[in-house]
Amino acid sequence: MSEEPDTDLISVGVCQIGAESDWRVANSESIKGTFTEENGYQLYFEDAQQKQENQFRAIRRFIQQQVDYIVLMPITETGWESVLQEAREAGIPVILVDRMVDVEDETLYATHIGSDFLQEGRTAMDWLEQRTPEGKPLSIMHIRGTMDSSAQQGRSDALEEALGRHPDWTLLTRLDGDFTQAKAYEVVNEFLAGQPEPVPIDVVYCENDNEAFGTIQALEENGYPCGPEGVTVISFDATTSGLELCAQGKIALEVECNPLLGPLVEQAIRTLEQGGTLPRQQYVEEKTFTPSQVTESLLAGRTY
Numbered sequence: 161m162s163e164e165p166d167t168d169l170i171s172v173g174v175c176q177i178g179a180e181s182d183w184r185v186a187n188s189e190s191i192k193g194t195f196t197e198e199n200g201y202q203l204y205f206e207d208a209q210q211k212q213e214n215q216f217r218a219i220r221r222f223i224q225q226q227v228d229y230i231v232l233m234p235i236t237e238t239g240w241e242s243v244l245q246e247a248r249e250a251g252i253p254v255i256l257v258d259r260m261v262d263v264e265d266e267t268l269y270a271t272h273i274g275s276d277f278l279q280e281g282r283t284a285m286d287w288l289e290q291r292t293p294e295g296k297p298l299s300i301m302h303i304r305g306t307m308d309s310s311a312q313q314g315r316s317d318a319l320e321e322a323l324g325r326h327p328d329w330t331l332l333t334r335l336d337g338d339f340t341q342a343k344a345y346e347v348v349n350e351f352l353a354g355q356p357e358p359v360p361i362d363v364v365y366c367e368n369d370n371e372a373f374g375t376i377q378a379l380e381e382n383g384y385p386c387g388p389e390g391v392t393v394i395s396f397d398a399t400t401s402g403l404e405l406c407a408q409g410k411i412a413l414e415v416e417c418n419p420l421l422g423p424l425v426e427q428a429i430r431t432l433e434q435g436g437t438l439p440r441q442q443y444v445e446e447k448t449f450t451p452s453q454v455t456e457s458l459l460a461g462r463t464y
């Protein structure tokens with residue numbers, strides 16, 4: 161990384177969470193493909209390797225370098241006040257992308273561009289409600305994403321709401337998969353190994369695709385097939401690999417989460433460059449997919 165930004169270009173410091181999932185990799189590629197020199201940008205890209213303290217360090221480095229904009233994908237919601245205040249004192253607008261921060265002073269960031277995670281979870285729960293006969297008992301396994309992240313909170317809250325409405329639905333267990341395939345595989349295996357008898361598992365609610373990959377593998381290795389005759393797996397993201405498992409019936413519902421946010425972030429920066437104002441919040445549009453909705457052309461056109 162060179163120390164001084166090139167003055168002809170708009171300098172953007174991007175503080176990415178890590179590379180925990182296919183979604184994240186696609187999100188980073190979208191940002192890197194957008195903020196190129198040909199497009200008039202000097203990009204400083206930091207991968208925080210899943211650590212908030214690395215994100216703090218990266219932001220402070222961007223402030224020292226006097227970048228024009230900071231783009232932050234915050235790993236968790238809390239703890240951001242001081243560093244965002246430092247950016248504001250330095251006069252550098254911060255654009256929040258993907259997840260949100262929990263701060264009282266909304267003026268600490270210029271805008272938030274991402275998904276409505278609670279709505280995503282509610283969409284999944286509406287689907288489950290519609291296909292489950294009234295009063296039918298359901299045993300649900302919940303694999304949570306990174307704790308205290310907006311994506312985890314929104315999606316978990318929607319499940320909790322649904323459990324509250326359905327006394328016949330029971331939570332079999334709640335495991336932390338940290339949005340990764342390896343962790344989900346490990347915790348599901350561990351849970352199943354600790355059961356003296358086979359347990360009833362009707363539904364598994366995975367908070368992203370990589371967790372679903374690890375979970376399905378662990379379930380099937382332990383004699384719990386996933387699909388129409390077995391466990392109903394719900395997942396979020398709708399990456400190519402997730403949609404392929406959906407087409408095979410192993411994932412019953414995919415709730416899309418769009419990682420291709422680079423162009424929207426660029427639009428926001430262009431607006432600020434021209435002295436315009438931004439909405440506080442910009443949600444992206446998202447769909448859902450069940451096995452019969454995953455077509456060849458959908459898969460062929462999927463870039464993540």
Ligand code: GYE
Nearest residue numbers: 181183258311339368417
């Ligand atoms: O669902 C998951 C990633 O914050 C929306 O984080 C993002 C989530 C996404 O690791 O795959």
